[in-house]
Every structure is written in C-alpha cells, then in structure tokens.
Amino acid sequence: MAHNELILTDVTKRFGGLTAVDALSFKVSAGQIYGIIGPNGAGKTTVFNCITGIYKSEQGSVKWRGEEIRGLTPYQIVDRGIVRTFQTIRLFSQMSVAENVMSGRHIKSKQKLWHGIVHSPWSKRDELANWHKVEEQLDFFNLSEFAAIPTGSLPYGIQRRVEMARAMAVDPTLLILDEPAAGLNDKETMELLQTIFKIRDKGVTVLLIEHDMDMVMEVTDYLTVINFGKKIAEGTPEAIQKDPAVIEAYLGSEDDDDE
Ligand SMILES: Nc1ncnc2c1ncn2[C@@H]1O[C@H](COP(=O)(O)OP(=O)(O)O)[C@@H](O)[C@H]1O
Ligand SMILES: [Mg+2]
Known part of the structure; x- marks a missing residue:
C-alpha cells in the first residue's frame, strides 16, 4: 500500500x-x-x-x-x-548543457568536496560516476546532441529540459x-x-x-x-x-x- x-x-x-x-x-x-x-x-x-x-x-x-x-x-x-526546478529558468547560460547537468551532481557530492581538494582516488571515481549519470540524463531527456552547446544559446523549450535533467541528475x-x-x-x-x-x-x-x-x-x-x-x-x-x-x-x- x-x-x-x-x-x-x-x-x-x-x-x-x-x-x-x-x-x-x-x-x-x-x-x-x-x-x-x-x-x-x-x-x-x-x-x-x-x-x-x-x-x-x-x-x-x-x-x-x-x-x-x-x-x-x-x-x-x-x-x-527532495529536488526542485524553478518557475523561471535558472541555468548557467555560458556553460554547456552537460556542465549544467553536471552541476546537479556537484550539489549532491558537495559534502565530499575535500576528496576533490586532496585529489584522492575517490574523487576520480566519483567524477567518472558523475559523468555516467550526466550521460544517462542527457539520453533520457533527448539532450545528447546538445551536450557541448552553451545552454543560453538554445531554444527555451530545450533549456527547460536541461533544468529537469539537472534536477534528475541529483537522483x-x-x-x-x-x-x-x-x-x-x-x-x-x-x-x-x-x-x-x-x-x-x-x-x-x-x-x-x-x-x-x-x-x-x-x-x-x-x-x-x-x-x-x-x-x-x-x-x-x-x-x-x-x-x-x-x-x-x-x-x-x-x-x-x-x-
Ligand atoms: N518574498 C516575498 N515577499 C513578499 N511577498 C511575497 C514574496 N513571495 C511571494 N509573495 C506574495 O505571496 C503571494 C503568493 O505568491 P506565490 O507563492 O508566488 O504565488 P503563485 O506561485 O501561486 O503565483 C503573492 O501575493 C506574492 O506577491
Ligand atoms: Mg508561482
């Protein structure tokens, strides 16, 4: 139930x-x-x-x-x-679609930031896992073809998909x-x-x-x-x-x- x-x-x-x-x-x-x-x-x-x-x-x-x-x-x-999107788009417009989706992963792994600072093997493993997650979301939202494009240059409807992909990347x-x-x-x-x-x-x-x-x-x-x-x-x-x-x-x- x-x-x-x-x-x-x-x-x-x-x-x-x-x-x-x-x-x-x-x-x-x-x-x-x-x-x-x-x-x-x-x-x-x-x-x-x-x-x-x-x-x-x-x-x-x-x-x-x-x-x-x-x-x-x-x-x-x-x-x-608990993850949200906003009524008005809040993306990094200069950053690529993939980087924007990645920023969702970084919110998630913020508490592990010190791994990144000391360049432990865990940080590389995390980063790889993060990119897999990003790829998965780009695929799910039909955004793969736009992965490298600055988000701000894309049509509004696509930017909205990027926002949802970023939210979903947080799991x-x-x-x-x-x-x-x-x-x-x-x-x-x-x-x-x-x-x-x-x-x-x-x-x-x-x-x-x-x-x-x-x-x-x-x-x-x-x-x-x-x-x-x-x-x-x-x-x-x-x-x-x-x-x-x-x-x-x-x-x-x-x-x-x-x-
Ligand atoms: N930060 C704020 N300061 C003052 N008033 C606010 C603030 N945020 C929302 N309001 C007011 O609260 C009411 C509800 O707003 P909001 O939650 O944005 O409505 P909706 O999303 O249903 O359109 C509105 O009258 C709005 O002007
Ligand atoms: Mg509202």
Whole structure:
C-alpha cells in the first residue's frame, strides 16, 4: 500500500501583513504525481519554498518520511532526496548543457568536496560516476546532441529540459516542478507529459505546480487547489473539474490569466 511520504500540516507563511500560505495541509504518497493548482498569486511557489527550505513557515509542520524537515537548509533538504526546478529558468547560460547537468551532481557530492581538494582516488571515481549519470540524463531527456552547446544559446523549450535533467541528475526521491509547462508550445507540452510519466515510472514521486489546466488534468493522480493561500478543494482530476468552488475560483478566471 502506498504510504504518505510528504505531509504538510497547517503550514502558514506570512510576508508582513500578507498571509501567502494559510494553514495549508496535504499529503503526497510515494509514487504519486501530485498537483497543486490555483490562480496567480495563490501561494503555490511559496508552498514549494517552504518545503525546499528557502523559507521557513511560521507555523505548521513539513514531514518527509516521518522526519520534521521544516527549518532545515536547502542543502539538507536536497540531501534527503527532495529536488526542485524553478518557475523561471535558472541555468548557467555560458556553460554547456552537460556542465549544467553536471552541476546537479556537484550539489549532491558537495559534502565530499575535500576528496576533490586532496585529489584522492575517490574523487576520480566519483567524477567518472558523475559523468555516467550526466550521460544517462542527457539520453533520457533527448539532450545528447546538445551536450557541448552553451545552454543560453538554445531554444527555451530545450533549456527547460536541461533544468529537469539537472534536477534528475541529483537522483531525487521527490521531484518538485514549478510550472514546468510555462512557455512551452503544445508539442513540447505533450512531450513533457510523457517525460513526467517516465520519471514516475522510475520510482520518483512528482509534485508539480501548474498553470496549464489541461496539462494538470492529464498528468496528475491527485490535486490540491489553493486560492489566497488556503485549500479550497482536493481530489482526483475528474472530481476537481466538477467542483463548484474550483470553477468559481480558477476555471472562471481562466480568460484573465493566460499571459
Ligand atoms: N518574498 C516575498 N515577499 C513578499 N511577498 C511575497 C514574496 N513571495 C511571494 N509573495 C506574495 O505571496 C503571494 C503568493 O505568491 P506565490 O507563492 O508566488 O504565488 P503563485 O506561485 O501561486 O503565483 C503573492 O501575493 C506574492 O506577491
Ligand atoms: Mg508561482
């Protein structure tokens, strides 16, 4: 039976007088593709920032596999296998695609940095293993042909794949994606869907925020809908599509937010 890997309970994050996330609770099971949706400004990215250690919520609990991770640093959270991508691309644009993916491996082996400094045999072995991982990810994301090209010179859709490849190179248990379909065309979005299914088939749990409703409905097993930082509904995509509160808060305003 699937167990709950990630459990948020009453997570609250304020910015001055604004409550961006308001007593939010949800549970993600191992192997799920879980979606968080809501209008712009609903607090989706802030929730992700609370899970990944960028922010510490003022209240509530974030439990990962039974351990309280609220208050840990981003590195400590990556160390536990929780890895994310960002809503806007954050890559080293001058560096090649392969080097960018490699930077994910270096995050992972940061604690072994002293091996590199003293040039122990372990560092060479690690480096070789790292390159194998990079090759594997380039292959998985159909990026091999771009391996040596500076990332900044590639089309946007390809850069987004590089970001996901870098995240996957860290060997996540939970992959967190912030609007992965933003800026992609229909064909790229379809490919992204297939990629997310393939990632789940590798045994990785996926938590994603998405603005593109059609995409969310096709890819997720279960959803939480938030508005003004609060949960307004949760359920399967089929149930969510029929939920009057969701239709009012989100679907009703669809025309306004496809910028
Ligand atoms: N660092 C910050 N400082 C102040 N306000 C912020 C900060 N980050 C987000 N907010 C505010 O919190 C609310 C939720 O933002 P965000 O989580 O980015 O929403 P979403 O990702 O759902 O579009 C918004 O009103 C936003 O302006
Ligand atoms: Mg956001």
